[in-house]
Amino acid sequence: MVGPRNAAFAEESAEVEVLLASLTKTKDLTKRIASSLTRLDSSGKIVREAIGPIYSNTQQLQITSRNIDRVNEAIERLRQPLDTRGQEETIIRAGPKPGSFPQYLSALKRVDKALGDLTSTNLRVNESRINDFHSLLTLGVNQLHDLYRSTLQQDAQTIEPLHYITKSLPFPTIPQDRIQLLGQIAAAIASASAQSAKLGQRDEDLAVKMYAEVRGDYLNKSLQNLATASVSTVKVKKDDNKIYKQGDSGISAYAQGLEGMILAEHENTSRIFRSGNDSPRVLTQTCATTIATFSRTMTDLNRHTKSRLLTDCFLTYEILELITPLSYRIESTTNALRPQISDALRPIATPHRASLAEVITQTRSTAESTPSLPPDGSPVAFVNATAQRIQSFCTFDRPVLTLLSSLGDGGWRSTSNLSADNNPATKSSLSLELTPSTENPTLLSHYLLDLIQNLLDPLVARSTALHRNNKPLAGIFQQNCIALLSRAINTHPDAARYLAITPHSTKLESYRKAASSLYLAAWREPSQHLMDTISTKTNSRNSGALDSTSIIKSLSSKDKDKIKDQFKAFNASFEELVARHKSMYMEKEVKGAMAREVSAVIEPLYARFWDRYHEVDKGKGKSVRYGKGDVSAVLAGL
Structure with a gap:
């Protein structure tokens, strides 16, 4: 086992020696590179020190070159306007002609531009040239003025507007060809005016x-x-x-x-x-x-x-x-x-806000100063005039409502509300922009009722005083006045909208009832003669009519004479009132209404009295002059 292990260690040791040899070579190479970099840096410094002045001079030369180019360009721009004067002066001095007007206008525009360029340089050396160009431009513009005025006058002949209104024709305008020409000229004149302003010359x-x-x-x-x-x-x-x-x-x-x-x-x-x-x-x-x-x-x-x-x-x-x-x-x-x-x-x-109150004041004053009243009960002319006035107020209801709205309900009765000094609204024009939310028709109704009251109250007082001993005449006069007003209201749609509706219609009705009562008071006398104050012993138990013969037989001579006297007194009073009624002037509405009211008072009473006592003169007609039908016929003829 020892032999293989030693072989492995020997191989690894060889590899280490190779690596150490490579490291030594690397260190040597690094030292040489560092030495080269040091020498390169030194060489670079030497080069920079040598080339720096040359680079700086080159930059200055580039700037100088650019400046020279710009000066050349400026000189060229300065020379162009100067060249323009010679080119355009001939065209401008020839004046604007129909065939060459576009060229003339173009020449003016070029002169205008050249003048603008010269002015923008702000060089003193160009002042004389600027004045020359301005004179040339002024000459051209003056020529345009003449052309402009003459072109305008071609369509300035006076016309008759009524011709266009009655025939529903559009009003004439300047034709399109002249509109275009005038627009071009106006623009050129405006541009010249702007140049004059730049030169410090005031030119409108x-x-x-x-x-x-x-x-x-x-x-x-x-x-x-x-x-x-x-x-x-x-x-x-x-x-x-x-x-x-x-x-x-x-x-x-x-x-x-x-x-x-x-x-x-x-x-x-x-x-x-x-x-x-x-x-x-x-x-x-x-x-x-x-x-x-x-x-x-x-x-x-x-x-x-x-x-x-x-x-x-x-x-x-x-x-x-x-x-x-x-x-x-x-x-x-x-x-x-x-x-x-x-x-x-x-x-x-502004002042006609006050006219609303003034109309009422003058109406009352005129009614109070009426010197006399017609002897037949006919209305005075001023009543009919006031009736027409009421209709006119309703015809112009929108502006009148505007004035009334600025015063408020009843404001026309107070002079302080009518003063322009006290009311800022009067210092500006009145707007007719009434909307449903602000419009108040009741204001006009109240105003017109005030007008009616200020007419009728003085006339009622005047007629009552002048006809103190003839109340029926006073009643008829008042009825006639009321009839004229009522007719004016009911026959005029706008007036009816404001016064013929409840509760406003009750105002005239109250005056009418009072006048009717004044007239009917005179008919109480004949109706009093028909009051039965005699007690009779005979009673008709049958379902038929009263038996006048039986009733008369049951009366004493004294009672019969009393009945005869009642008939005679009724005849005299009735005939007098009928004659007086026919002698008075009555409007159609008044005549019909009074006939109906008199009939309602007299006919039932007379019919009852006649049924009971007509046999008192046994048909001789001495006391009982009228039958039931006769009275009805007379009353119907009223």
Whole structure:
């Protein structure tokens, strides 16, 4: 066993010796590599020290080269505008011609660009050149001004708006070919104005100014006739007591013309001035004169309506109803002009809040100052005028409700609520944007009931005092007044909506009942003569009618004479009242109602009295002048 073990150890020992020999060689190689690296590092330092200055000089040369290229480019850019002047001056001085207008406009744009490039260099050496270019650009722009104005004037002939309104035709606009030309010219003028501003020279936007001048004059002159007619149609009415009705003035046509022409002009400005908010700004400037004329027209109409408040205040309500929604429609389309239109309306909207109270005050004052009443009981003309006034309030219910809503229920009775100084709402225009949540129709019902009360109370007091000894005449007069008011309400759908419904309808009914009672009081006298105060011994136990013969036989001579006297007294009183009734004027409704009420009082009493005592004169007709049918016929003829 010893022999194999020694052989294994000998083999391992040999391998160890080989590994040790390899390690020794590796150490020697590492030392040589380290020595080589040291020598390489020393050589690198020598190279860096030698090449460093050369690399630095090369970088500086590259920077210098780039700077030279940039200077050359700048010189080229500076030279280009200078070359442009010679190239474009001939075109610009020749002026814009129909066949060569695109080239002319292009030349102006190139000059404009060249001027911008020169200005951006900010070099003093270029100042004279900048002035030359600016003069050339100014010359070109002045020529464009002439072309611009002449092009605008081609479509600035005054038109008659009523022709387009009555025939439902669209208002004319500038043709598309001229729109395109005007847009190009306006842009060129605006660009030149910008260059002038950069040079410190104040230059207004002449394109907008000229457009507003030419087109504004066209709008104002075209609408002038309608503005004049709006005032003249109101002032020249033949009957000063006539209540204003919707459409009596030319304000509706004026409003349609104003809206139509403004919207047509908006179409022009939106196609010519397309940048930013130019179109609303230009439209506002263009319509300035037209809106000023509109404002003066509103002031004239306001002055007129204030002098004739009872008859013409409704013109104000029509204006508010027409113009306020119009201003919102224009704003929604053009994004302009509503503040200007609202300002024009303010002088007419604000004071007419107070007109609501003033109408009631003047109504009461006129009723109280009525000097005399018609002798036949017919109503005074002022009652019919007030009835028409009530209808007019209901016709213009929307603007009136707006005014009433700003005052609150009953606010028209307090002068403090009507003061513009005490109510900030009056300092701005009134909006007609009533919604179901804010609209309160009861306000108008209450206002109209106040108006009726302030008319009837003085007239009732006046008639009672003047006809103190003739109460039936006073009753009929009051009934006639009430009938006119009731008819005006019931025959007018809008008025019926506010006053012919419960509980508002009970107001007039209470006045009617009081007047009816006053008239029927006179008929108590003949009805008193039909009261039976005589006791008879004969009673009819049969199911048939009373036997007048038997009753008369049962009476004493004294009782018979008393019955005869009652018949005679009834005849005299009845005939007098019938004659008086027929001598009085009664409206159709009053005549029928009074005939029915008188019949209801007299007929049953007379029929009963006649049935019992008509045999008292044995058919001779001396005392019993009327049969039952005769009385019924007379009463039916009332």
